Amino acid sequence: MKIKLYVAALLCSVYAFAADGVRYKDRLFETGLPTTVTVADSVPFLDKMFYNELTSMMDMFNIRPMFYMYSEEGVSLKPLQMDIYEPEGDDAKNRAAVLVCHGGAFVAGTKTSFDQKAVAYVDSLAARGFVTASLEYRLGVLMSNQKQTFVIDSVDFARTVYKSAQDVNAAIRYLRANAKSLRIDTNKIYILGNSAGALLGLENIYALGEKDFPSYLYDGAQYIKEFSDEQSAYVYDTIPLGGLDRYGPKGVGGVANGVVALWGAVHDPAILKNSKVPVFLAHGDSDYVMPYKVGYAMEQADKMLADNVPEKYSTIASAIHLEVHTPTLYGSYFIDSVLTKNKVYHEFYNPVGYGLKHEFYDATRTGKDGKEIVFADSVQNKAFDFLYRLAIDSIPEAGELPISPLVAMAKSSKISMGEGNLSFTVVRGENVAYAVFDLKGKRVLFGRASKGETILLSNANSGVYFLHVQGENPRRVLIRK
Numbered sequence: 001m002k003i004k005l006y007v008a009a010l011l012c013s014v015y016a017f018a019a020d021g022v023r024y025k026d027r028l029f030e031t032g033l034p035t036t037v038t039v040a041d042s043v044p045f046l047d048k049m050f051y052n053e054l055t056s057m058m059d060m061f062n063i064r065p066m067f068y069m070y071s072e073e074g075v076s077l078k079p080l081q082m083d084i085y086e087p088e089g090d091d092a093k094n095r096a097a098v099l100v101c102h103g104g105a106f107v108a109g110t111k112t113s114f115d116q117k118a119v120a121y122v123d124s125l126a127a128r129g130f131v132t133a134s135l136e137y138r139l140g141v142l143m144s145n146q147k148q149t150f151v152i153d154s155v156d157f158a159r160t161v162y163k164s165a166q167d168v169n170a171a172i173r174y175l176r177a178n179a180k181s182l183r184i185d186t187n188k189i190y191i192l193g194n195s196a197g198a199l200l201g202l203e204n205i206y207a208l209g210e211k212d213f214p215s216y217l218y219d220g221a222q223y224i225k226e227f228s229d230e231q232s233a234y235v236y237d238t239i240p241l242g243g244l245d246r247y248g249p250k251g252v253g254g255v256a257n258g259v260v261a262l263w264g265a266v267h268d269p270a271i272l273k274n275s276k277v278p279v280f281l282a283h284g285d286s287d288y289v290m291p292y293k294v295g296y297a298m299e300q301a302d303k304m305l306a307d308n309v310p311e312k313y314s315t316i317a318s319a320i321h322l323e324v325h326t327p328t329l330y331g332s333y334f335i336d337s338v339l340t341k342n343k344v345y346h347e348f349y350n351p352v353g354y355g356l357k358h359e360f361y362d363a364t365r366t367g368k369d370g371k372e373i374v375f376a377d378s379v380q381n382k383a384f385d386f387l388y389r390l391a392i393d394s395i396p397e398a399g400e401l402p403i404s405p406l407v408a409m410a411k412s413s414k415i416s417m418g419e420g421n422l423s424f425t426v427v428r429g430e431n432v433a434y435a436v437f438d439l440k441g442k443r444v445l446f447g448r449a450s451k452g453e454t455i456l457l458s459n460a461n462s463g464v465y466f467l468h469v470q471g472e473n474p475r476r477v478l479i480r481k
Contacts, residue, residue, distance in 0.1 A: 022471035023129040024096060024391040025384075029087035031126040036083050039135070039167070039174045040247035044075035044239050046140035075239065080247060082135040082171055083111050084182070085126040092430075096188035096391035097131040097175055098122075099256070101168060101197030103359065104139070105289070105297070106160045109196070111136040117361065121192055124380075125387070131184055133175065137167035137200070155216055157297075157326045158267070161199065162217050162241065165207065168200045170248025172256055177249035188391055190258040192383065195290060195359060198264025202279070202335070204256055206271040210243055213267075214327070217241065258390045260383045263290050263358055265297070265329040272338045278395050279339065279346040280386040282379050283332035284356030284363075291331040292350075297324065345395060349382050351375065392471075393428065415469055421477050422458040424467070426451050433470040436477070438463060 082099075102109040102118040111134040112119055122132040142156035172189055179186045193201035207213060218241050245254060260280045266272065285292050336348040354365045356375065363375045389395050414432055415424045426432055426449045435446040436457065444460055457467070460479050467475040 022388075023092070024388040025128060025471070027124070027127040028129060029090055029127050031085050031123050032088050034083035034085045034122075034134075036081055037174070038079040038081055039170050040080040042077040043080040043138070043167075043247050045078045045138055047074040047076045080136070080138075080167055080170060081111070082133045082174075083122070085122045085132045085134075086182075087126050087129050087131075090129065092129070093183045094185040094188075095129065095131050095183050096190065096387075097133070097182070097184045098125050098190045098192050098387060099168070099171055099175065100125075100132060100134045101137065101191060101193040101200050102134070103193075103195030103197050106157070106164060106196050107139055107141055109139070117194060125192075125384070128384070128388075130387070130391070131175075131182055133171065135167060135171045137164045137171075139164075154327050157324070158214060159217050159241070161203070161267070162213055164196070164200055165203050166242070166244055166246055168204050169244045169254035172204065173245070173249045173252050173254040176252040176254075186252075187257055189256055190260070190387060190390060191256045192260040192262075192387070193264060194262045195264070198261035199266070199290070199329075201256070201259040202261050202264050202266050204254070205259055205275045205277045205279070206266055207268075208244075208255065208271075208274050212271050212274065258387070258395075260386060261332070262379065262383065263287055263332070265290050265331045266335065267327050267329060269330050269334065269338065272335065273342065276342075276344045278386075278390060279335075279344075280349070280383055281332040281336060281346065282349040282383065284354075284358065284360050285333075285350060285352045286355045287331070287358045289358035291329050293333045294328065294330055297326040297329055347382070347386055349379065351378070414472060417475070418454070421475075422479065423454055423456045424469075425454045429471075435468050436460065437466045437468070439465075 098121075100118050100121045102111065102113045104113070109118070114120070118134045122134045126132045139160075141160045142153070168191070172191075175182065175184055175189050176186045178184075191201035191204060193199070210218075248254075255275070256277065258278045258280075260282075262282045263284065264281070283290075283292050290297055332348060332350065336346065336350075339346045351373075354363075354373075354375075356363055361376045361379065365373045365375070367373045386395075414426060414428045415434075416427050417424050424434075428451060430450045431448050432450065433446075433448050434455065436444050438444055444465070445455075445457070447455070449455055457465070457477060457479065462480055463478075465477045465479065467477050469475075
């Protein structure tokens with residue numbers, strides 16, 4: 001009976017200690033309303049007066065809009081904005097940050113998308129202690145049509161991707177330029193992207209300049225129509241496409257320190273050599289929207305359109321033929337093989353054999369053991385765990401070889417035990433909680449310590465103790481005198 005009471009007391013002490021939680025891993029904070037900031041002024045957004053009739057039709061039937069344009073020459077100058085979320089009541093400095101890029105095939109989605117998980121991700125990550133941001137990057141693809149057949153050309157698609165890549169680059173630079181006021185560690189700014197957002201995240205770390213994009217992108221021009229009082233007429237000013245850093249803050253880097261790419265791809269395999277930034281990849285092997293291996297995006301465009309149209313309009317949708325031509329894209333399976341060959345640290349979650357298609361957020365399957373597999377939970381848990389380990393520096397530095405989970409666990413430890421386990425020194429973290437319990441569950445030592453501080457255990461009486469350090473597994477300590 002006494003033993004049971006001792007165990008119960010010990011467990012109660014452990015649970016009370018664990019209530020502190022682990023930053024970047026556990027939900028520790030509430031998150032309030034976001035702050036909307038302007039990343040860049042006077043950015044040329046495609047003007048809605050040039051919407052293709054397909055978009056106008058969708059708008060008429062209150063179908064989720066997809067921004068297809070019959071011309072990309074006319075633009076309106078608008079601010080590029082994003083929403084920033086912070087953990088409420090958090091006074092920590094040098095916090096890790098995550099920029100979330102929604103999906104939507106570059107024609108749909110917003111920084112407040114619920115169906116694309118943008119809000120869910122920024123809220124969940126902010127509650128774990130990250131500073132998070134959701135970007136309203138530019139959308140809209142040029143589309144031609146003849147009767148009921150609508151066609152997107154690969155060059156026009158690529159130009160849209162490039163402009164969105166400019167926006168993501170500007171958003172990363174904004175976070176770095178404002179790191180002091182946002183209390184962000186400039187070396188811990190990450191991207192979490194879904195679908196089109198995943199492609200943008202990967203392009204951000206691999207396509208580092210204009211030379212990494214096809215030269216044909218720069219052949220076209222955009223125009224802004226303005227009224228001139230002197231001429232009493234409209235005049236058109238040419239706006240060049242420009243470099244990746246054309247918009248937003250200058251003088252800081254626009255490349256992220258890590259990427260979570262959920263069903264993404266890159267446009268050129270050669271650019272994969274440009275970076276050794278850690279990457280997490282997730283992809284279903286039956287994806288028909290973004291190629292799992294090598295192919296074209298939205299190869300089943302008609303099906304994609306039908307999936308986004310309410311059933312009551314399915315007859316109308318079935319009469320429309322949509323052709324999407326994109327540059328060849330290299331998906332997660334291909335990226336994984338190259339990064340493995342190049343010995344770049346990355347992780348690849350690819351549950352093969354389950355027929356998982358694009359964005360398997362809500363997919364469930366029955367496993368071999370008869371238990372239900374909820375892939376939505378698996379994706380988020382694995383992605384968030386990757387970001388947690390990035391934030392606490394438990395993932396290899398750029399250029400290091402991949403390491404085993406056991407070695408990674410040792411590397412991520414916040415403490416180093418002294419000789420004979422009679423002391424420990426905090427080697428990572430600030431204000432780290434610790435406590436020592438005897439076998440009766442009595443707390444004999446507790447407190448908080450920061451990097452560089454050494455805590456002596458030798459003052460305790462001889463016996464067996466358990467050392468608990470915030471975010472660490474318990475350690476058995478034997479003290480002999």
